[in-house]
Amino acid sequence: MKYVIIGSGAAGVNAAEIIKKNDSKGEVVIFGDERFFPYNRYQLTDFLCDSIQQEELFYISPEFFKNIGVEFRKGQYVKAINPEKKSIRLFHNEVVYYDRLLIATGGRPWLGPVLLPYKKHIRRYYSLKDICVLKKKLPHIRKCIVFGEGLSSLDLLCGLNKSGKEVTYIVKGVKPEWPLVDPELCEELCQLQKKEGIKIITEDRITTIEKEGKHFRVLTLKQRELTADIVFAWDNYKPKISCIKGTGIEKKTGILVNEHLETSVEGIYAAGDCVEIYHPGLKNYWINYGWPNAIEQGEIAGLNMTGQEKTYQVHETIEFNLMGKSLKARWWK
Amino acid sequence: MKKKSNNNSTYVSTDLIDRKWIDVNIPCRTACPIMTDIPGYIQAIMEGDYETAFRINRMDNVLPGVLGRICNRPCEPVCRHGRDGLGDPVSICFLKRSAADFGMRNFKPDIKPIDKKVCIIGGGPAGLTAANDLALKGYRVTILEQFDRPGGMLSCGIPQFRLPYDVVAGDVKSITDLGVEIKTGYRVNNEAEIEKLKKEYDAVLLAGGCQVAKVVDIPGIESPGVYWGLDFMIAANRGSPGIGNSLVDSSMKKVVVTGGGFTAVDCARMAYRLGAKEVALAYRRTKDDMYVTANELEAMEAEGIQLAFLVSPVGIESKEGRVTGISFEHNRIDKSDRTITPIAGSEFLMEADSVIFAIGQEAEEEIIKEGSGKPADNFFVAGDFRSGASTVIEAAADGRKAGKEIHRFLSHSEGYRDVVTIFEVKETGRERAYDFIDRQPMDETPLHERRIKDKEVGLGFSKEKSLIEARRCYLCHYNFQIDIDRCIYCLACIDVMPLDCIMMSKDIRVDKDGNLHHIKTERWDEMQAITIDNDKCIRCGNCVRACPVDCISISKYTLAPHAWGSVEAAAPEAKKESFK
Numbered sequence: 087m088k089y090v091i092i093g094s095g096a097a098g099v100n101a102a103e104i105i106k107k108n109d110s111k112g113e114v115v116i117f118g119d120e121r122f123f124p125y126n127r128y129q130l131t132d133f134l135c136d137s138i139q140q141e142e143l144f145y146i147s148p149e150f151f152k153n154i155g156v157e158f159r160k161g162q163y164v165k166a167i168n169p170e171k172k173s174i175r176l177f178h179n180e181v182v183y184y185d186r187l188l189i190a191t192g193g194r195p196w197l198g199p200v201l202l203p204y205k206k207h208i209r210r211y212y213s214l215k216d217i218c219v220l221k222k223k224l225p226h227i228r229k230c231i232v233f234g235e236g237l238s239s240l241d242l243l244c245g246l247n248k249s250g251k252e253v254t255y256i257v258k259g260v261k262p263e264w265p266l267v268d269p270e271l272c273e274e275l276c277q278l279q280k281k282e283g284i285k286i287i288t289e290d291r292i293t294t295i296e297k298e299g300k301h302f303r304v305l306t307l308k309q310r311e312l313t314a315d316i317v318f319a320w321d322n323y324k325p326k327i328s329c330i331k332g333t334g335i336e337k338k339t340g341i342l343v344n345e346h347l348e349t350s351v352e353g354i355y356a357a358g359d360c361v362e363i364y365h366p367g368l369k370n371y372w373i374n375y376g377w378p379n380a381i382e383q384g385e386i387a388g389l390n391m392t393g394q395e396k397t398y399q400v401h402e403t404i405e406f407n408l409m410g411k412s413l414k415a416r417w418w419k
Numbered sequence: 420m421k422k423k424s425n426n427n428s429t430y431v432s433t434d435l436i437d438r439k440w441i442d443v444n445i446p447c448r449t450a451c452p453i454m455t456d457i458p459g460y461i462q463a464i465m466e467g468d469y470e471t472a473f474r475i476n477r478m479d480n481v482l483p484g485v486l487g488r489i490c491n492r493p494c495e496p497v498c499r500h501g502r503d504g505l506g507d508p509v510s511i512c513f514l515k516r517s518a519a520d521f522g523m524r525n526f527k528p529d530i531k532p533i534d535k536k537v538c539i540i541g542g543g544p545a546g547l548t549a550a551n552d553l554a555l556k557g558y559r560v561t562i563l564e565q566f567d568r569p570g571g572m573l574s575c576g577i578p579q580f581r582l583p584y585d586v587v588a589g590d591v592k593s594i595t596d597l598g599v600e601i602k603t604g605y606r607v608n609n610e611a612e613i614e615k616l617k618k619e620y621d622a623v624l625l626a627g628g629c630q631v632a633k634v635v636d637i638p639g640i641e642s643p644g645v646y647w648g649l650d651f652m653i654a655a656n657r658g659s660p661g662i663g664n665s666l667v668d669s670s671m672k673k674v675v676v677t678g679g680g681f682t683a684v685d686c687a688r689m690a691y692r693l694g695a696k697e698v699a700l701a702y703r704r705t706k707d708d709m710y711v712t713a714n715e716l717e718a719m720e721a722e723g724i725q726l727a728f729l730v731s732p733v734g735i736e737s738k739e740g741r742v743t744g745i746s747f748e749h750n751r752i753d754k755s756d757r758t759i760t761p762i763a764g765s766e767f768l769m770e771a772d773s774v775i776f777a778i779g780q781e782a783e784e785e786i787i788k789e790g791s792g793k794p795a796d797n798f799f800v801a802g803d804f805r806s807g808a809s810t811v812i813e814a815a816a817d818g819r820k821a822g823k824e825i826h827r828f829l830s831h832s833e834g835y836r837d838v839v840t841i842f843e844v845k846e847t848g849r850e851r852a853y854d855f856i857d858r859q860p861m862d863e864t865p866l867h868e869r870r871i872k873d874k875e876v877g878l879g880f881s882k883e884k885s886l887i888e889a890r891r892c893y894l895c896h897y898n899f900q901i902d903i904d905r906c907i908y909c910l911a912c913i914d915v916m917p918l919d920c921i922m923m924s925k926d927i928r929v930d931k932d933g934n935l936h937h938i939k940t941e942r943w944d945e946m947q948a949i950t951i952d953n954d955k956c957i958r959c960g961n962c963v964r965a966c967p968v969d970c971i972s973i974s975k976y977t978l979a980p981h982a983w984g985s986v987e988a989a990a991p992e993a994k995k996e997s998f999k
Contacts, residue, residue, distance in 0.1 A: 166503070179504075199717035203860060258723075293866045307866055336752050338705055338728050350754035364749065369767050371729065371749065 087112045089391060090174060090182060092164045092329060093190035094118025095127075096377055097358030097384035099146060101188050102156045104388030112392070114156045115182065117174075121161040122214050123148060128377065130217045131245035134224070143214065167333045169351045174329070186353055186391045189341060190384060191326045193359035193375060195234060198321025204295035207302055208319050211242050227315040228252055231304055233292045234320040240264050240275065242318060247282050254285045254312060261288055292319055325360040325373065338362050340373045345397045347387040355391055357383035365400050428843040437839040439933035441976055444953045445895045447494035447511060448978075452816035453548075455479040457494055457511055458896040459977060460518050464889035465848065469522030469882075476518050477526050481551040481594060482544060482815060484523065484586040485573055487516025488877060491681075491712055491810040499893050499957060507858040509892045516877075517885035519589075526593045533557035535829050538620040540607045543571020544811045545802025546626035547594055548818030549825070554597040556826050561620075562599060565606035571628050573811065575653045578685050579873035580692065617798055622825045626802040626818060629780040639735030644742030648682045648777025655689050655872075671773045674698045675745050677732050678777035679709040681810075684716070686775045687724045692872040699725040699769060701732070703750055703759060718876060722869055729759070733766060735774060744770045780808045799825055838979040847897050847973060851959050853890040854917075893958045898974045903948040905970035912949065912962035912971065920955035921962060924948055 089105050091098045094116050102114050118124070125143040132138045151158040163177040173183045194212055197205060210216045230246050232239060233256040246253045255262065262276050280286060287310065294305040295317055304312040325340040336342040336350040340362030347355050358380035365372040374383065386396045442449045447457040456475050463472035476483040490512050495501070498508030537553050539546045542564035550560045568574045570587040595601060607613060607627075616623045632647035634640075674690040676683050679702035687700045700719070702709060705728050709716065720726070730747040737743055749765035752758075782804045801821030802814040809817075823835065862878040869876065880888060901912070901921075912921050923946040926938040937952050951962070951971075963971045 199721045200866065309867060336705065336754070336757075337707070342752065350752065364751070364762060364765070366764070369749070369765050 087185045087392075088183065089114045089186050089188070090184035091116045091188045091190060092174065093188075093192055093358065093360070094120070094124050094158065094160065095190060095192045095358060096124075096380035097192075097387070098188065098190035099124050100381050100384030101190060101357060101388035101391070102151075103154055104385050105392055106154050106156055108389065108392040108394070110155075116151075116156060116158050117162045117164050117176070117182075118158070118160045119163040120213060120215065123158075123160065125214055127213075128241075130214065131241045133214075134217050134221060134245045135248050140214075140218075164329050166331070167329055167335075167354070169333050169335075169354060172353070187355070188387055188391060189327070189330065189335075189349070189354065189356040189360060190358045190380070190387075191329065191360045192380075193323055193325045193340075193373070195236075195238065195320030196322055196324045197319070200291070200293060201295075201319050201321055204319075207295040207297055207317060209316050211238065211318050223316065224249060224251075229301075229314045230254070230316050230318065231256065231292075231302075231312060231314040232318045233257075234318065235259075235263065236323045237264055238323070243279060243284055247279075247284060252283075254287060254314070255279065256287045256290055256292060256306065258291050259288065262286060292317075295319075323375070325362070327360050338371055342371075346390050346395060347383060347398055348390065355387040357387040363398070363400075367400060430841040432839045432841060433836050434839070436929075436933055437841065437976065438837050438978070440898065440953075441839060441896075441978055443934060444898065445976070446497040446499060447509075447895070450493040450497045451480075452493070452813045453480050453819060454978065455494075455515075456896075456977060458892060458894045461509065461511070461514055461889050461892040462848070462894055462896075464514055464517060464885055465892070467886065469518055470524055471522070472514075472518035473522030473524065474526075476515055477593065480515075480812075480815065481548050482573075482590045482811070483515055484519040484590045485544075485582060486812060486815075487512060487514075487519050488586065489577060489582050490515070490812050491710075493812070499895055500891060505854075505957065506891075510858060510861070510880075510888050513859075513861050513877075513880055514885060514889055517880045517882075519586075520879050521882060521885070523589065525596065527596055528555065530555060530597065531557050532559070533829075535559065535621040536561070536619075537622045537624065537825060537829075538563065538616050539624045539626055540613075540616075541565075541571060541626035541628055541802070541804070542569035542591075542601055542603075543573065543626060543628045543802060544814040545628070545804075545818030545821070546571070546624065547591065548815040549624055549626065549801060549822035550599045551594045551597065552819055552822035553825060554594070554599045556830075558826075558829070560599045562601045563605040563607060564601055564603045567603050569601045569603060572630075575656055576649060576682070576685075578652065578656060578689050578692075580688065580869075580876050581685070583873070583875050613798065617796070620797075621829055622797045622799065624799045624801055624821055624825060625804055626800075626814075626821070627782065627804045628814070629782050629803040629808040631781050632776070633779040633781055635732065635776055635778060637732055637734050639737055639742075642735050642737040642742050643740055644737070644771075644773050645735060646686075646773065646775045648676070648678060648686050648775055649780055651686055651775050651777075652682060652689065655693065671695045672697070673771045674773045674775065675769050675771040676700045676775045676777060677745075678702065678775075678779075679704060679711075680777065680779070680808075681711050681715065682780070683775075683777035684709075684711050684719055686777050688719055688722060689872075690773070690775065691722050691724060692870055694870070695773070697725070698723075699727060699771075701727040701730045701745075701747060701769070703729070703731045705729060705752070718863075721866065727769070731759075731761060732776075736768060742772055742774055744768045745774045782807075797828065799828075840977050840979065841898075842975045842977075844897070844973050844975055846963070847894055847958060847960060849890070849894060849958065849960060851917075851961060854893075854957065854959060856887060856891050858891065859884045859888040895958060896976050897958050898953055898976055899951045899956055899958065899962065900972050900974070901949050901951060902970045902972060905968055906949055907968055907970075908946075908949060909967060910949070911965040911967060912951075915961040915965040917959060917961065918955055918957060920952050920957070922950060922952070924950040 089112055091102055098116055102116050105114050123144050124146045164174050165177050166175040173181050175181050229252045231254045290306045290308045292304055293307050296303045301313050302317050340360050341356040343349055343356050343361050343363055347357055349356050359375050362371050362373050386398050389396045456479055460472040460475040492512045494511045495508040501508035536559045539550050539562045542562045550562055554560050566575055569591050573587045632649045674695040676687040687698050690698045729750040733748050734746040746766055746768050749762045750759040751762050799821050801817045803809055864874055864876050922939045924937050925940040925945045925947050928936045937950050940946050
């Protein structure tokens with residue numbers, strides 16, 4: 087049996103380990119699109135602020151995959167899946183066949199239709215590569231603009247503030263909102279940001295970004311004109327699932343799966359941040375962003391791919407650590 | 420049958436194999452319901468000749484200004500430039516608009532009048548196209564339009580921020596310039612009135628469109644604040660009391676639209692323009708199932724309209740005579756047949772002070788009963804009235820079909836055969852560098868001006884941008900062939916091809932559908948020829964430039980415009996003479 091896993095994040099790596107444990111003769115191949123071994127994404131800001139060294143980000147050693155008998159192919163982008171031929175196609179057109187496939191591609195910030203035309207002026211804050219580039223630029227930067235929601239914005243604001251930068255934070259809503267269970271905590275964090283000197287602009291959004299010499303001129307919907315040395319912006323954080331185009335795999339924002347984490351196409355499973363599943367407690371479809379979810383879903387998908395029938399149970403909330411502070415998120419485990 | 424004209428490099432053909440070549444090799448043209456000569460007009464733009472680009476467009480597709488804005492673009496997903504590894508499809512629709520923006524001229528061909536009268540009920544895309552085609556044949560055509568201006572849904576259903584009235588008026592004028600009379604404010608209500616028209620005219624075409632909103636029967640549906648999509652759009656477009664700006668501005672704050680088509684998206688975007696603070700669009704299936712273009716979706720998302728998928732309405736909540744919200748339940752998609760089933764216990768409420776249902780339209784049943792209009796009769800039906808709600812280009816294509824049926828009926832001819840004209844050329848005018856140009860985005864009205872109700876969002880390409888975008892087109896109407904008598908099998912063409920489109924072949928087989936299959940070989944002993952697979956070819960011209968013996972020929976294949984150029988089967992020879 088040949089198992090192919092697309093994505094080398096927590097879900098993909100955990101699934102590979104579980105599969106190998108349950109089917110030692112099975113061949114397992116993981117494709118990761120980044121050029122690094124799996125690393126802790128939530129520690130990237132610590133690395134940016136020099137609180138930790140780059141080596142400390144990696145939670146898996148190069149020997150790990152060799153020891154468990156899994157082939158790990160990094161820097162390999164999967165551009166298409168062909169369920170009829172049970173194959174995937176890589177960016178360089180190599181075709182790899184599978185018997186069982188796991189999609190664990192995670193999520194990433196998306197620019198959306200308004201910001202997309204200004205892509206070349208926008209600095210990404212998502213991957214280790216982004217942070218490495220940013221780290222070199224940071225000493226030459228004074229004024230920063232951040233536009234975007236989600237916990238990564240909170241993380242970024244903390245990082246920039248800690249590095250002594252002048253930060254303006256623009257949000258669409260009447261106040262900054264992070265996906266935290268306790269609304270009072272949001273308010274508390276907001277006040278903390280202001281106290282730390284972060285300028286917060288509410289009920290507005292970036293509509294235009296123009297380069298003027300070494301700086302950027304940012305225009306907003308409410309006709310504000312701002313300048314900055316660097317602009318971080320994203321519209322939303324969404325699953326990264328372009329590889330399923332044309333496959334017939336049902337999706338909403340994320341890949342729709344059943345309680346066994348199987349997609350609408352037989353033999354293809356999905357786990358982690360790229361998955362969307364109906365949550366009876368919330369009475370809604372929900373994307374289970376977060377590290378612990380990815381670990382658990384990777385395990386369940388891995389077990390089910392080897393022939394077991396494990397059911398994914400939804401949980402209410404999750405506690406996690408942000409820059410040393412324990413927070414409760416509105417996620418489910 | 421292939422015939423050479425007096426110009427040695429031009430052939431006129433009615434061979435089915437040449438017609439098939441167009442179907443297989445010009446995918447954009449084949450996907451267009453009205454078979455617009457897309458590479459023809461794009462090449463004219465590439466050469467800076469917007470007038471010719473407009474003329475080519477106008478001959479195939481009678482509403483170039485309109486369709487350059489609101490076509491659902493079945494051509495773009497099949498564009499060869501969008502295939503894997505080749506980039507993005509050409510902006511065919513926007514280029515069509517450029518042809519109209521910069522090349523629109525009076526369209527007055529010589530017409531030989533025929534003393535026969537045709538009445539068309541409905542001045543929408545189907546009626547206008549049929550009127551155009553019949554007027555070109557010489558018939559005296561009268562359109563009866565129920566609203567105070569022609570265009571059907573183009574004038575009253577589609578919002579001005581997508582399609583300004585003056586654009587519709589411009590395209591309509593080019594049809595009335597052919598002698599077509601349009602009587603506005605003239606409504607045909609029933610069969611008795613149709614019977615009267617049938618006696619008065621030699622032929623009557625009913626192209627009344629689909630103007631009745633489909634309704635849903637859920638609790639609370641009668642509550643004030645619930646609107647039907649098409650009625651809402653007509654009222655909002657015309658600014659009538661009840662939905663006009665002044666009343667809505669003060670009351671419409673939270674709006675939920677249900678539906679997944681153009682009307683639903685138009686309603687949501689119109690509500691945003693009418694002053695709603697929060698607008699959401701809810702659809703029972705997924706985003707991929709929505710029947711709108713990617714552009715409309717992007718514009719809607721840019722305007723901040725929230726989207727909810729896999730939800731179906733189950734009830735309307737109201738308080739003190741006004742809608743307060745709409746209840747939905749979540750759906751699940753069945754993996755075997757993609758049917759949707761509600762998830763038990765998944766009901767939830769979306770707060771709203773206005774709810775708009777845009778779940779489809781249908782024809783007015785009382786105008787005509789099913790089965791009326793016998794084949795021998797002089798009565799015909801076309802467009803959405805015949806086939807149900809469709810797109811503008813599909814309705815126009817159906818109008819063309821009806822026009823042909825009427826002409827056949829009135830002239831007692833047997834039908835049409837397509838004519839393919841083949842021109843031999845030395846070069847295509849393209850350069851390899853053009854293949855690497857990115858798709859050009861169209862400028863749009865800035866977001867802070869999007870609340871202005873009638874301000875058009877798409878601003879069109881500048882001449883410079885249209886020229887750059889036109890260069891991206893592979894010009895698939897060019898057929899590259901290797902003359903095996905002159906080929907020296909040096910394989911220079913294979914060395915320089917960017918794709919796997921030239922090969923050593925042991926055979927080319929033609930299947931029953933006329934498709935060509937190149938049987939590739941690596942062995943010199945069984946190789947019969949070096950061949951070019953035109954389906955894979957991106958017309959880069961590398962092979963022609965590399966060939967040391969000039970054995971690769973290029974011919975341009977064009978189909979005569981349907982409205983007037985096709986050969987009538989009854990008199991094919993006579994028509995062909997005109998090419999001499």
